[in-house]
Amino acid sequence: MLKKLFVALALLLAVLAAYLALWPVPVAPVAWVAPAGPGYVGPFAANDRLASLNMIDLGAEEGPEHVAIGPDGLLYTTVASGNILRMRPDGKAQEVFVNTGGRVLGFDFDAAGNLVAADAVKGLLSVSPAKKVSVLTDKVGGDPIRYADAVVVARGAGSGGRIYFSDASTRFAPADWGGTFEASVLDIIEQSSTGRILEYDPATKATRIVVRGLSFANGVALSADEKSLFVAETGKYRIWKIDVQARDLDLRAGAVAQASVLFDNLPGYPDNLMRGLDGKIWAGLVKPRNPTVDNMADKPFLRAVSMRLPRSTWPVPKAYGHVMAFTEDGKVVVNMQDPTGAYPEATSVTETPDRLYVQSLHAKGLGWLKRVPAP
Template sequence: MLKKISLLLLILILVGMGYLTLWPVPIAPVAWNAPKNLGYTGDFTPNMKLAGLKTLSIGDHHGPEDVAGRIEDGEMIIYTSTQSGDILRINPRTNQYKVIANTGGVALGLQFAPNGNLIIADAHKGLLSMDDDGKITLLTNKADDGSPILYADEMGIAKDGKIYFSDASTKFGAEVSGSTLAGSLLELMEHGKTGRMLVYDPAFNTTKIVLDNLSFPNGVAMCPDDACFLFTETGTYEVKRHWLKGPQAGSTDIIIDNLPGFPDNLNKGQDGRYWIGLVSPRSEALDNLSAKPFLRKIVQRLPASLRPKAVNYGFIFAIDMNGKVLAQYQDPSGAYPVATGATEPGDGWLYIGSLSARELGRKDLRGETF
């Protein structure tokens, strides 16, 4: 009997080892060296300034990922995207909302274009445009070289109407991966740098590749004079600046590196501020495995509950176009879950996006000094 039990245990061990080392997984991990995490120190010393957020109702919807605002009939009106693809129009004064359109996918980034249309980066559909009547038109879902846009994420719009936007992964599309979160986790675990930055030119209906070989490029915002744009590279914990004009045209520099979390949305605010959300603190396990692709593949074979995952920790901060930190608001409790970024439309409030929240958070900035 003891021999049979021992044999059974040996078989189970061999099967388990075979599974962990040989079972096919969708990722082909690439070795890289994650910088040593300095944590919440220096400019990012912990505080509780994001705790106790006020909220606006979004009804039964969830995941107000991004926000855009403009003045309509003399008052600020807020638009937000949702995980269902619904676009909501919210009056902050009355705390009333209505659904004005549905993209048919997963709406992520929002920004108003010079012509007044709301531009939408939809993770399933590509780059969309919505007019004041809620009619949605496809602008582009592939680059000029024919490659499909699989994970349209965020955008910055220049004064001439050109739209610079991120395609976060050309391998792990949001739709084929099952969700935006699933696609992002696969891209980050592999670190294959399949993301890219594109530019859509409405004057010629072209979509050109500006940058590639990026590790989950995410939030995007234009510099004040459109000479450059800023963007977050989630997989490298960096904020970068790409120059479009002047003596540095065509070059890219890092303005913040070694962030203590995963940078997500990046939105232009008031008075030269740019707001960035750290969607989750960094994963010690993921950093420790950065140079060990074989072990990362083994981790991918583990049940999802045992793999590195996002942790709720609210973190929003503002920088100038050179990367100087101007303000930072934290809530270590993560009461407002998976905060993705913030929008400062000019009404004295900061609107906080989220991957999963069932309301739209906002913080009163009146009286704040930067």
């Protein structure tokens, strides 16, 4: 009887080992070298300046992922339901402006007052003030745009209103993998660096690749002179500065003449980028670094094994609120944190003369702080 028990146990262990080693998973992990996390020191010294936010109640909605003030002076925000909400800056008179039928993550406004939306399911969209939704582009060179994420519209003279936006991953489309969060996790675990930055020219209706080879291409902002793009590369903890004239550069080999790393080895995953006042650019570090994840960077087999385990065992980083603001030459000028992570996954800040609105992936309301002008 004991012998049969040992045989059964051995067979069970063999089946389990075979499952962990051989069961198909959606990712093909690529080895890379993650630098040792810097921790919360220097310009990122720990504090609680992001704690005790004021809250705008969004009712049944959650996840104000992106926030902007429209040409009409009203506040717009995207939420997890797929709605784009519109309200007064104090949060009153809320209404659903539009639902595109997809999932808008980032948006901006063009010179005509149209809301230009990066829809993770449908591509780059334009929503007129009358709420008419049209597709600007959903392909580049015949290749589908799978994960439109962040967008910024150029406004300077001679810019032609060109639109720059991120296609976070060409491997994992939210429409195919259960949503934006699930697709982003798969892309960052795999580290095949297929994210790219695209440009859409409204005059010619042409879409081109500015750069490719980013590990989950995320937030996008323009420099004040609109000659450079700032781009958050979420999967590798860094922010790039890229020449808008670049054409189909591959960044997998590192910096090149038209693209340099402005921030490397950040203490968390950078998400949205937003131009603020006084020359600042805001970024949210949506999650802190996780030593377990970094230690598996050069161990693709272990990353594949982790995908075969229950989702509850995945090494998801803890909740930790963190937003920063920096100058175009790479100096951190604001560092606001909440170690409790009470306001989950802060993605960036929208700055107005009166308030700082804190964007979030999963918060039940929209957090804000009174803005204190710089001396």
